[in-house]
Amino acid sequence: xxxxxxxxxxxxxxxxxxxxxxxxxxxxxxxxxxxxxxxxxxxxxxxxxxxxxxxxxxxxxxxxxxxxxxxxxxxxxxxxxxxxxxxxxxxxxxxxxxxxxxxxxxxxxxxxxxxxxxxxxxxxxx
Amino acid sequence: xxxxxxxxxxxxxxxxxxxxxxxxxxxxxxxxxxxxxxxxxxxxxxxxxxxxxxxxxxxxxxxxxxxxxxxxxxxxxxxxxxxxxxxxxxxxxxxxxxxxxxxxxxxx
Numbered sequence: 001x002x003x004x005x006x007x008x009x010x011x012x013x014x015x016x017x018x019x020x021x022x023x024x025x026x027x028x029x030x031x032x033x034x035x036x037x038x039x040x041x042x043x044x045x046x047x048x049x050x051x052x053x054x055x056x057x058x059x060x061x062x063x064x065x066x067x068x069x070x071x072x073x074x075x076x077x078x079x080x081x082x083x084x085x086x087x088x089x090x091x092x093x094x095x096x097x098x099x100x101x102x103x104x105x106x107x108x109x110x111x112x113x114x115x116x117x118x119x120x121x122x123x124x125x126x
Numbered sequence: 127x128x129x130x131x132x133x134x135x136x137x138x139x140x141x142x143x144x145x146x147x148x149x150x151x152x153x154x155x156x157x158x159x160x161x162x163x164x165x166x167x168x169x170x171x172x173x174x175x176x177x178x179x180x181x182x183x184x185x186x187x188x189x190x191x192x193x194x195x196x197x198x199x200x201x202x203x204x205x206x207x208x209x210x211x212x213x214x215x216x217x218x219x220x221x222x223x224x225x226x227x228x229x230x231x232x233x234x
Contacts, residue, residue: 047170047213047225062222064127096169103175110176111217112160116169 002027004097004117012091012124018084022097022117029055029075035100037113038071038082040093048093052100053080087124094119128152128216132226138234145201147229149214154194158218161190161199164211164228173212174199201231209233 008020022036029036037052051061053071061069065084073080084091098113129152139145149159157177162170172181174190177197187202201208214226 046227047215049223049225060220064222098169101172103179105176108157108176110158110160110179112172112175112181112215113162113170114172114181116171119169 002099002115004099004115006095006097006117006120008120008122010121010123012087012122013126014088014124015086018082018087018091018095018122018124020082020095020097020120020122022080022082024078024080024099029073029078029080033102035060036073036080037098037100039096039098039113039116040091041096041119042090042093050082050084050095089124092122092124094121127222128155128219128224130214130216130224130226132212132214132229134229135227136230136232138232139204140234141204141206143204143234145204145208145231147199147212147214147231149192149197149199149226151195151197151216151218155216155218157193158216159190159192159197160215160217161188162213162215163208164213170213204231 003025005023012018035052035054038050041047053059053073059071068085070083096119098116101114102111131150133148159177161174164170173184178190189200211228211230213228
């Protein structure tokens with residue numbers, strides 16, 4: 001079964017760029033028409049979708065973060081990445097990567113995130 | 127953005143209780159509504175999609191209902207492993223997908 005694992009620095013200084021990678025194992029990113037998403041969760045708070053990338057490199061970003069977000073994919077390494085620039089303390093959160101799963105029935109297509117990585121805590125502090 | 131509001135924010139219940147959590151969308155999302163369960167220190171796990179379709183492997187004591195703007199997640203008989211935080215998510219529009227703030231289910 002497909003598994004995801006986030007990796008990257010756990011501490012980033014204010015104004016710098018947060019960089020994370022998600023490695024996909026147990027299957028090829030190219031098999032199936034999947035988008036791959038990043039989601040974050042500040043401590044004690046709700047979930048925020050950051051954006052997603054397709055294996056072609058096509059992206060969709062949350063408008064609230066769009067100015068600072070870049071996502072990319074490297075299918076040869078079975079990895080996709082997140083860069084968030086000009087970080088502040090409010091970007092401190094657990095960052096998750098996840099696969100967009102889709103099922104279409106009776107003319108409607110439903111999407112959900114599954115599976116997820118275990119999450120990685122990124123703290124923004126000097 | 128479509129705002130998702132869950133109620134209550136937290137609740138205390140006993141094993142065997144029937145528990146209902148509500149999620150309200152700020153506009154009509156038809157039935158593009160997911161429910162996730164999250165345990166401390168873990169990633170969320172999908173329970174329900176399309177408002178009422180149970181994900182494979184999820185116990186039948188979980189059920190979902192609703193359409194339009196009002197949705198509910200019901201646990202018919204709360205089990206010890208169900209104590210967790212539950213999140214709703216709308217996928218009606220990708221710009222952006224949004225989650226509720228979560229409902230924490232605690233042991234009474």
